[in-house]
Amino acid sequence: MLKVNNINVYYGSIHAIKDVSFEVHPGEIVTLIGANGAGKSTILQTVSGLLRSKGGSIEFLDSDLSSVPAHKIVAEGLAHVPEGRRIFLQMTVEDNLIMGAYTRPNSEINESIANVYKHFPRLKERRKQIAGTLSGGEQQMLAMGRAMMSKPKLLMLDEPSMGLSPILVQEIFDIIKELHESGTTILLVEQNAQMALSVADRAYVLESGKIVLTGTGAELIESDEIKKAYLGG
Amino acid sequence: MLTFLNHFINGISLGSIYAIIALGYTMVYGIAKMLNFAHGDVIMVGAYVCFFAVSTYNLPPIVGVLLAIVICTLLGVIIEGLAYKPLRQATSLAVLITAIGVSYFLQNAAQLLWTSNPKIFPNMFGGASIKLFGGELIIPVGTLVTIAACIVIMIGLTLFTNMTKMGKAMRACSEDKGAAQLMGINVNRTISVTFAIGAALAAIAGVLLCSAYPSLVPTTGSMPGIKAFTAAVFGGIGSIPGALLGGILLGIIEIFAGAYISTQLSNAIVFLVLILVLLIKPTGLLGKQIREKV
Numbered sequence A: 001m002l003k004v005n006n007i008n009v010y011y012g013s014i015h016a017i018k019d020v021s022f023e024v025h026p027g028e029i030v031t032l033i034g035a036n037g038a039g040k041s042t043i044l045q046t047v048s049g050l051l052r053s054k055g056g057s058i059e060f061l062d063s064d065l066s067s068v069p070a071h072k073i074v075a076e077g078l079a080h081v082p083e084g085r086r087i088f089l090q091m092t093v094e095d096n097l098i099m100g101a102y103t104r105p106n107s108e109i110n111e112s113i114a115n116v117y118k119h120f121p122r123l124k125e126r127r128k129q130i131a132g133t134l135s136g137g138e139q140q141m142l143a144m145g146r147a148m149m150s151k152p153k154l155l156m157l158d159e160p161s162m163g164l165s166p167i168l169v170q171e172i173f174d175i176i177k178e179l180h181e182s183g184t185t186i187l188l189v190e191q192n193a194q195m196a197l198s199v200a201d202r203a204y205v206l207e208s209g210k211i212v213l214t215g216t217g218a219e220l221i222e223s224d225e226i227k228k229a230y231l232g233g
Numbered sequence B: 001m002l003t004f005l006n007h008f009i010n011g012i013s014l015g016s017i018y019a020i021i022a023l024g025y026t027m028v029y030g031i032a033k034m035l036n037f038a039h040g041d042v043i044m045v046g047a048y049v050c051f052f053a054v055s056t057y058n059l060p061p062i063v064g065v066l067l068a069i070v071i072c073t074l075l076g077v078i079i080e081g082l083a084y085k086p087l088r089q090a091t092s093l094a095v096l097i098t099a100i101g102v103s104y105f106l107q108n109a110a111q112l113l114w115t116s117n118p119k120i121f122p123n124m125f126g127g128a129s130i131k132l133f134g135g136e137l138i139i140p141v142g143t144l145v146t147i148a149a150c151i152v153i154m155i156g157l158t159l160f161t162n163m164t165k166m167g168k169a170m171r172a173c174s175e176d177k178g179a180a181q182l183m184g185i186n187v188n189r190t191i192s193v194t195f196a197i198g199a200a201l202a203a204i205a206g207v208l209l210c211s212a213y214p215s216l217v218p219t220t221g222s223m224p225g226i227k228a229f230t231a232a233v234f235g236g237i238g239s240i241p242g243a244l245l246g247g248i249l250l251g252i253i254e255i256f257a258g259a260y261i262s263t264q265l266s267n268a269i270v271f272l273v274l275i276l277v278l279l280i281k282p283t284g285l286l287g288k289q290i291r292e293k294v
């Protein structure tokens, strides 16, 4: 479904991503894990067109995204919940959701909003509230809900558990599983390796811009290297 | 008492013009995060277009206004596309200097095309006026039209930015361009549309301004431009209600300072008030600051 081949991303002279290749198959949950600064967010931003790779290719459902402008990518069926959520803080909850459906026909928006509220009843209670006044957990739900509004085939999530209490992390991961069961393929970036590996079909481990290890979630959770580096044991 | 009322109405009318100009500054600043110093000069171009349409070609005033709007809108989009768009990734200082350059370019081009001899702007409202209190208070129709235009524009823009998809997309872009792109919003096109709206408003402001102060020269737009920019900052740059409030207050302060303190000092007083407001409330009267939760 998504096939990333040999991408190289630079910030000025900093070579942040070095010859990275990975794949996501339809119906999978794939996770990219790695320490701070490993390059996880950079990879997601490159896939969604906010950053560009020097060379390589990014194939998604038979089309090459590497030269498609960022604003045309969501319509291809690929949604991205960015690091730090980046919801529109001065707009209402519902307007944020409406922006998520920017590329879709108006006639389908209400149905999609109802679907988001089904997964996140708390957003429904707060639909007229200004997004900047939501709690951190609610903001994360809004960021995910907003991405769902585009009806993505592949949903990319960048550290959805960041800054949340363990109960909320559990809640967010339950929703990720729900979305997956309803047919959405998921590419999950996490620092919370334990959590991520426990839901993932497959995982890639990133270190200083390079993929150093790959395997199924179950394999990696048992691997000594991973235990030492990421699972505190 | 009647003189006071008269000054008050004149203040609101002048303030309405500032508010309409300030809206252009504030909307462009909100989305492109730049001070479009050429905005004042678009006003001047609008006034010249209307002048030639009405005085030289004897077209009806409304056609003159519409022509001014169309030409300024195009001009706004062209300026953005040629001068500012290539600088999207540049430092804000480079953009500011370019904007000042565009401003001088427009003034010099106007001088070359139309000379610096003042043109006497035609009276768009046929000199009609309304007499109140047994003829003691005379309000020109132009004054009322100016205030009405400001109210209509204000309501229209508020509805546009809050209710329409394009308007919401503009607000999304002004908050976070990257996130807006992830939603599928074409940021470049949205910025162009914002410039188009700002320039159309500048054309209207130019016609209203020159109807009230009929001497038209290539630098006609620069002082009102700077004052409207002041009004936008005063009200809280980026805020639409702020532009209205800032513009009206500025107009009232200017007229009253001129009438009761000193005509020569009225501009100085206007800027003094701005400095005081910014010392007390750095974001301007209605400027808001929402902090991100982590």
Ligand SMILES: Nc1ncnc2c1ncn2[C@@H]1O[C@H](COP(=O)(O)OP(=O)(O)OP(=O)(O)O)[C@@H](O)[C@H]1O
Residues within 6 Å of the ligand: A011, A014, A016, A034, A035, A036, A037, A038, A039, A040, A041, A042, A043, A083, A191
């Ligand atoms: N805008 C930028 N300019 C320069 N360097 C950057 C920029 N953004 C990221 N980097 C660098 O690129 C590398 C990868 O950053 P990235 O944000 O992709 O890491 P990450 O794996 O997402 O980390 P984290 O887990 O902390 O979010 C880091 O070394 C970072 O310092």
Ligand SMILES: [Mg+2]
Residues within 6 Å of the ligand: A040, A041, A042, A083, A158
């Ligand atoms: Mg990151």
